[in-house]
Amino acid sequence: MQRTRPVGDVLLKVDDITLSFGGVQALSGVSFDIRKHEIRAIIGPNGAGKSSMLNVINGFYHPQQGQITFKGQTRKQMRPHEAAAQGIARTFQNIALFRGMSTLDNIMTGRLLKMRSNFLFQLAWTGPAEQEETRHREFVEHIIDFLEIQSIRKTPVGQLPYGLQKRVELGRALAAEPELLLLDEPMAGMNVEEKEDMCRFILDVNDEFGTTIALIEHDMGVVMDLSDRVVVLDYGRKIADGTPDHVRGEQKVIDAYLGVSH
Amino acid sequence: MGPFIEVVLGGLLAGVLYSLVALGFVLIFKASGVFNFAQGAMVLFAALSLVRLMSGELSAVHYWGAAAVLGVAVGYVLLLFWRRARPAAAPGRGASWGLIGVFGLIGAALAALHGTAGWSGWVAIPATAAIMGLLAVAIERLVLRPLVNQEPIILFMATIGITFFIDGFGQTIWGSEIYTLDLGIPKDPMFLLESVFEGGILVNKLDIFAAAIAGVLVAVLAVFFQKTRIGRALRAVADDHQAAQSVGIPLNQIWIIVWTVAGFVALVAGIVWGSALGVQFSIALVALKALPVLILGGFTSVPGAIIGGLIIGMGEKLAEVYLGPVLGGGIENWFAYMLALIVLLFRPQGLFGERIIERI
Numbered sequence: 001m002q003r004t005r006p007v008g009d010v011l012l013k014v015d016d017i018t019l020s021f022g023g024v025q026a027l028s029g030v031s032f033d034i035r036k037h038e039i040r041a042i043i044g045p046n047g048a049g050k051s052s053m054l055n056v057i058n059g060f061y062h063p064q065q066g067q068i069t070f071k072g073q074t075r076k077q078m079r080p081h082e083a084a085a086q087g088i089a090r091t092f093q094n095i096a097l098f099r100g101m102s103t104l105d106n107i108m109t110g111r112l113l114k115m116r117s118n119f120l121f122q123l124a125w126t127g128p129a130e131q132e133e134t135r136h137r138e139f140v141e142h143i144i145d146f147l148e149i150q151s152i153r154k155t156p157v158g159q160l161p162y163g164l165q166k167r168v169e170l171g172r173a174l175a176a177e178p179e180l181l182l183l184d185e186p187m188a189g190m191n192v193e194e195k196e197d198m199c200r201f202i203l204d205v206n207d208e209f210g211t212t213i214a215l216i217e218h219d220m221g222v223v224m225d226l227s228d229r230v231v232v233l234d235y236g237r238k239i240a241d242g243t244p245d246h247v248r249g250e251q252k253v254i255d256a257y258l259g260v261s262h
Numbered sequence: 263m264g265p266f267i268e269v270v271l272g273g274l275l276a277g278v279l280y281s282l283v284a285l286g287f288v289l290i291f292k293a294s295g296v297f298n299f300a301q302g303a304m305v306l307f308a309a310l311s312l313v314r315l316m317s318g319e320l321s322a323v324h325y326w327g328a329a330a331v332l333g334v335a336v337g338y339v340l341l342l343f344w345r346r347a348r349p350a351a352a353p354g355r356g357a358s359w360g361l362i363g364v365f366g367l368i369g370a371a372l373a374a375l376h377g378t379a380g381w382s383g384w385v386a387i388p389a390t391a392a393i394m395g396l397l398a399v400a401i402e403r404l405v406l407r408p409l410v411n412q413e414p415i416i417l418f419m420a421t422i423g424i425t426f427f428i429d430g431f432g433q434t435i436w437g438s439e440i441y442t443l444d445l446g447i448p449k450d451p452m453f454l455l456e457s458v459f460e461g462g463i464l465v466n467k468l469d470i471f472a473a474a475i476a477g478v479l480v481a482v483l484a485v486f487f488q489k490t491r492i493g494r495a496l497r498a499v500a501d502d503h504q505a506a507q508s509v510g511i512p513l514n515q516i517w518i519i520v521w522t523v524a525g526f527v528a529l530v531a532g533i534v535w536g537s538a539l540g541v542q543f544s545i546a547l548v549a550l551k552a553l554p555v556l557i558l559g560g561f562t563s564v565p566g567a568i569i570g571g572l573i574i575g576m577g578e579k580l581a582e583v584y585l586g587p588v589l590g591g592g593i594e595n596w597f598a599y600m601l602a603l604i605v606l607l608f609r610p611q612g613l614f615g616e617r618i619i620e621r622i
């Protein structure tokens with residue numbers, strides 16, 4: 001794959017992450033890093049701990065052990081709104097949109113952190129507040145064009161088909177202009193055409209904005225096409241890490257996917 | 263025709279009060295999924311604080327304390343603006359606390375200079391608002407935060423605890439008698455539309471005033487929710503907690519904000535109610551009337567709370583006047599609940615609530 005921005009330094013590093021829920025060991029001593037501008041896939045069978053890993057990275061789950069280093073700052077855990085403020089945006093495996101709002105408003109919420117205007121000004125709806133709102137609106141319209149969802153701008157997202165909801169969710173994450181974008185199965189449940197669109201968007205985001213992306217995906221074809229490097233999890237442990245081609249050849253990975261007993 | 267309209271109007275105006283209480287419930291329920299049993303207690307607490315601060319019958323310590331709370335609130339709000347306007351020049355964490363503390367001291371000092379004479383409403387109302395804000399912060403810190411991610415029923419139980427606490431605490435510090443609240447709102451009856459109907463329509467000026475206040479409050483809340491950054495964040499939290507956090511909305515702050523706003527709404531309800539009936543414990547029982555209003559209007563709908571309150575208020579009065587003679591008196595006491603039951607049978611989500619679709 002030819003890219004305009006070469007993969008850079010380490011942006012995020014997780015170190016020896018261990019997370020359990022009561023008796024369930026969701027993650028055990030998982031370490032890996034994500035470099036600037038790369039697309040990093042996280043794969044593994046169902047229940048391997050992929051979503052848990054993303055939840056640790058953006059602060060929904062707090063690991064019992066281990067450290068997270070993001071942009072050079074090391075900490076034991078994040079809090080979700082802090083992670084967002086630091087430049088981490090995400091989408092969810094089970095779509096989490098603001099169902100009562102339109103597509104436009106959903107994506108606008110992605111810009112909340114960028115809005116500075118004083119709320120008394122906003123109440124009065126004048127001057128600086130209005131200018132600011134217009135600026136953010138323009139940015140959001142740009143995203144809407146980019147994702148080709150102009151026709152559903154005003155539609156309440158609850159009424160949209162699944163594939164489009166996923167796209168709106170991506171839009172909301174992009175609105176935050178994240179440095180690190182976490183995508184939890186962005187193509188699950190989509191038909192071939194929708195998947196192709198989504199792949200194209202992900203590549204374009206990565207290429208045009210240089211956004212670093214961590215991606216969970218079950219479709220191996222997609223993973224092979226999109227990603228620079230792949231982490232493979234199984235039963236909460238990392239069993240392989242490397243380029244798609246390298247990972248595909250690993251015996252452990254083949255065993256995990258074929259369900260060889262441990 | 264005249265008497266009928268009079269009954270309807272009287273009912274609608276009484277309904278405004280139900281709407282105000284129900285509104286507080288809806289705000290908190292939407293943003294945090296908590297059914298706040300304490301809303302009625304908050305109305306009483308706000309009314310008590312206000313009436314007592316205006317009375318001039320309290321000890322100096324009460325006034326110092328209330329003034330300090332007001333000072334802290336003013337300092338906090340000023341700092342918030344400073345942070346927004348000039349983030350770079352704003353003071354750090356420690357200095358901020360120091361500054362807020364200084365504002366608190368200034369407040370207490372001014373109160374000491376003023377002595378123990380009663381405060382005018384212009385000071386007492388903001389002070390009560392500040393106290394409601396402090397209450398919100400305390401509830402978030404001591405109750406909501408430790409219980410985060412617990413079952414709704416546990417949070418509900420917690421709010422029952424809060425109810426008893428606020429009732430007891432309020433009466434301990436402010437007193438437990440019946441107090442007359444006089445903010446200078448006109449109370450005399452007046453006649454409307456005398457040219458249209460013979461004798462016109464008799465209404466109480468206070469009721470008209472209450473309706474106007476409620477209208478303004480709803481309008482302000484609507485603008486706040488629709489147009490501001492915080493309003494957008496509140497709507498986001500109401501729709502989906504996780505998604506809201508993922509775009510950078512801090513849940514804890516939002517909870518403090520909604521409980522504060524619910525506290526302000528309680529204050530408005532307390533002012534209106536207290537002016538009409540005097541400030542007394544029975545105000546807290548008003549909360550029980552808000553329940554059928556919520557069932558009627560839907561727990562998540564602000565317009566539903568308003569319209570539900572009006573329907574119940576009007577229905578009660580009409581039933582009392584026109585069905586009362588047939589069924590025997592006292593209908594006003596149970597009519598609301600019966601109406602709510604009927605609505606539950608046919609529309610469990612309420613007239614305006616979101617349709618509950620269970621996907622299996």
Ligand SMILES: Nc1ncnc2c1ncn2[C@@H]1O[C@H](COP(=O)(O)OP(=O)(O)OP(=O)(O)O)[C@@H](O)[C@H]1O
Pocket residue numbers: 021024025026044045046047048049050051052053093
């Ligand atoms: N909040 C939670 N409470 C309890 N257990 C949890 C929680 N979240 C995840 N788990 C458990 O942790 C393990 C890993 O789950 P996780 O969702 O991370 O897997 P996954 O790799 O994303 O799977 P899938 O491909 O099905 O999405 C599972 O056994 C799951 O049941």
Ligand SMILES: [Mg+2]
Pocket residue numbers: 050051052093184
């Ligand atoms: Mg998952």
